[in-house]
Amino acid sequence: MSTGELLRRAIRRHRGRMIAGVLVLSLHQATEAAVPVAIGIFVDRAVATGRFEPLLWCVLMMVVLFAVLSNAWKTGARQVVWAIEYETHLLRLEIAQRVLDPRGHRTGLRSGELLSIATSDAEKAALVMRAVSIGCAAATALIVSSVSLLLVDVPLGLGVLIGVPLLVLGIQALSPLLTRRTSSQQEAVAQTTALATDLVGGLRTLRGIGAQHNAAARYRRSSQATLRATLRAASTNGLQDGVTTALSGLLLAAVAGVSGWFALNGRITIGQLITVVGLAQFVAEPVGTLGYASQILAMARASAGRLASVLSSPPLITSGSGTTVDPSKPLxxxxxxxxxxxxxxxxxxxxxxxxxxxxxxxxxxxxxxxxxxxxxxxxxxxxxxxxxxxxxxxxxxxxxxxxxxxxxxxxxxxxxxxxxxxxxxxxxxxxxxxxxxxxxxxxxxxxxxxxxxxxxxxxxxxxxxxxxxxxxxxxxxxxxxxxxxxxxxxxxxxxxxxxxxxxxxxxxxxxxxxxxxxxxxxxxxxxxxxxxxxxxxxxxxxxxxxxxxxx
Structure with a gap:
């Protein structure tokens, strides 16, 4: 079983809840993107005209919009979290079954490393469903925002449609580095866990021969190596977050500046200006979510690789199909x-x-x-x-x-x-x-x-x-x-x-x-x-x- 097969299988065996979760979370993001549009309509149709009836309809529309928004998030998140937790449980059962297989395994891993894989890696690999769900929801938000901007003004809409993909591609360029560093971090954590397990199990013996100080020094070195690997992974995460925030801010500033110029020239109304600025500001959220989803996917891919190496490891001994033993012969x-x-x-x-x-x-x-x-x-x-x-x-x-x-x-x-x-x-x-x-x-x-x-x-x-x-x-x-x-x-x-x-x-x-x-x-x-x-x-x-x- 390869890394990709394990991740695809995780999504496939919870496809019912995943489809429901993605659809409802996408509805949440679509309604959230619709909020600036609704506010723009509210300004043009009710505030600018001073009429009561449009004002009443706009208020009712906002109430319905926010009711759908809040309930969609709650329902969608519940479906995805259920799938993540159940997949984590299934992965841990599979690892336990593989480790306890009487035929043995050729992984060469110690008990502490296998424990780390069954706990930390299983949990992180299951997060692929979170990455997919929030990634799809963020893509929906970008599509709704782009269509809304195109309806307001074509050049503005095209600017967002071109700028956002370039921004996402720039963010994705850091994913391979993040995957490598996350994998190194997980390996370091597993080795330190294995060492800690061995030292705790042999503590009495170590004390008996007076080697506890050497054992502590060895654990300290392993722990420091794990710390360095964790800091390297965290620095890559931080770099990706910083790049995402900076580029999103630049995109927002560009869109807001152009739309303000159009409003001054009478090309768009005040309500449309509010809609454009609100959408441009909102776009930073799904773009950031896509960056966060890529981080989660990188961690899930690294952990899935370690899980796959255990699950696909060949047995230590081969087993035949014979079912009878002759009690009259030497046992x-x-x-x-x-x-x-x-x-x-x-x-x-x-x-x-x-x-x-x-x-x-x-x-x-x-x-x-x-x-x-x-x-x-x-x-x-x-x-x-x-x-x-x-x-x-x-x-x-x-x-x-x-x-x-x-x-x-x-x-x-x-x-x-x-x-x-x-x-x-x-x-x-x-x-x-x-x-x-x-x-x-x-x-x-x-x-x-x-x-x-x-x-x-x-x-x-x-x-x-x-x-x-x-x-x-x-x-x-x-x-x-x-x-x-x-x-x-x-x-x-x-x-x-x-x-x-x-x-x-x-x-x-x-x-x-x-x-x-x-x-x-x-x-x-x-x-x-x-x-x-x-x-x-x-x-x-x-x-x-x-x-x-x-x-």
Whole structure:
């Protein structure tokens, strides 16, 4: 999806309200342009003649004119604002859907940048409807004003008809520069937002290593770069406003001077002079509105480009159409898989088996998790789920079969119960199995965003309980007990073994309590499988293994 396609689609899917809004706002501008004409008629027909009847009709005409003017603005603005707000909502939903797509995305953007796009850019892109509506209304005002001036005096009308387009073209010359600077500003804002998100998330770690001052200095530099980009965009906006105001003033002065000369020579009446001067003064407003509309359009175009880059980004992984998994075959099988630090790894997880994996190098664990989750499209070798290559299976089938619970648990604002997503009769049993029995009485406890009100161990155990409640055929865990004490770790290991009895479980860990409950343990060193067996056997025969797990 291109920038132009996104903007055109925004207008097209709200075309009903946009048509109504443009028509009624154009009526507002037409009646506003008619005010100087009505005043001129009022002067010539009523004031100059001194007759009562024309005076009464002119007063009634002005009442009707202003009643239409005020109600047209209110009605038209309501239609356009509704369309803008609803389009903003739809764009945010699309960005959220794209970001949460289980196939992933290749944007390369951090969470903070995506957040900025989903909030600020979505709002600015939807403003294209405001630019179109006020631009059409301003064009209507110029047409009505020009026709009225032509009816008063042809040379005056032609002067406005020629002068105004030249003025608009001059204003538009600054739009490309404004678009570039607005795009740079939005990118700088997104990068600063992403940095702020990262720093807030890692604040405890930064304080622990004494790096908060370096982090603050880095954020200060990013913030200052954003300020400079914002000031550059603001200066371009200011330049465009200044040019618009100056040229509009010059046009008004020229029209007023010529019309005054014509009135002195008797070529036009006093009422027509008032009409011409009033219209010439009024013309500055729609011309300024056109300049403002071009600014909005430039901002909308810059933000739409960033939105389109996310919405049109290719998925990180491809998904097949297969919908069946053979439960009699190994539920998870790696055949000569190589990826990043991994080299020709073979690993088989049969139905009902629990396997522990000890990686001496954390990079091997990260690479293995990426492969198992299906987020390593560049890997070589074959990854099978239920005997079928993962590329041939539908992504929903893979997600229902294999559940990966990473070391960092994602929790959301709400309560403990809402984060578990299920109110199962086995809830208490599962929480006990996850070593979270102390949280059973606090299920309705409010949680802060990302579970910051919980300790690291509580978040970890809550994540494990949520994974166990899902009862997936294959559960993959990554260091599920690093933030708990030894006693809780032993209870957690026993509970996990009991709860997953008869189901397949793959645990990447160096915990002797967890490895001791596995049916077998696979050891990976330097990217390859170097040993396999029971935990007790490996601990007794391999000094490197013993040093890695018996802490």
């Amino acid at each position: 998870l099988e790696l055949d000569q898989v190589s990826y990043k630090s991994l080299s020709a790894v073979d690993l088989v997880l049969t139905p009902g088996e629990s396997v522990g994996v000890l990686c001496y190098d954390p990079r091997d664990a990260d690479a293995l998790l990426s492969v198992v989750s299906g987020r390593a499209p560049e890997h070589t070798g074959v990854l099978r789920v239920g005997g079928t290559p993962i590329e041939e299976l539908d992504i929903d089938v893979v997600r229902r079969t294999v559940l990966l619970e990473r070391h960092e648990t994602d929790l959301f604002e709400g309560t403990l119960r809402s984060n578990l997503l299920v109110d199962s009769p086995s809830l208490e049993r599962v929480m006990t199995a996850a070593g979270a029995a102390d949280l059973i009485d606090e299920l309705d406890r409010p949680l802060a965003d990302r579970g910051q009100s919980l300790s690291g161990g509580q978040r970890q155990r809550l994540g494990l309980a949520r994974a166990l409640l899902a009862e997936p055929p294959v559960l993959v865990l990554h260091d599920p007990s690093t933030a708990v004490d030894a006693v809780t770790e032993e209870l957690l290991a026993e509970g996990l073994a009991e709860e997953r009895a008869g189901l397949s479980t793959l645990v990447l860990t160096s915990s002797p309590a967890l490895l001791g409950k596995m049916d077998r343990v696979v050891v990976i060193a330097d990217g390859a499988v170097v040993a396999e067996g029971l935990h007790s056997e490996l601990a007794a025969s391999d000094s490197v293994y013993q040093e890695a797990v018996l802490r």
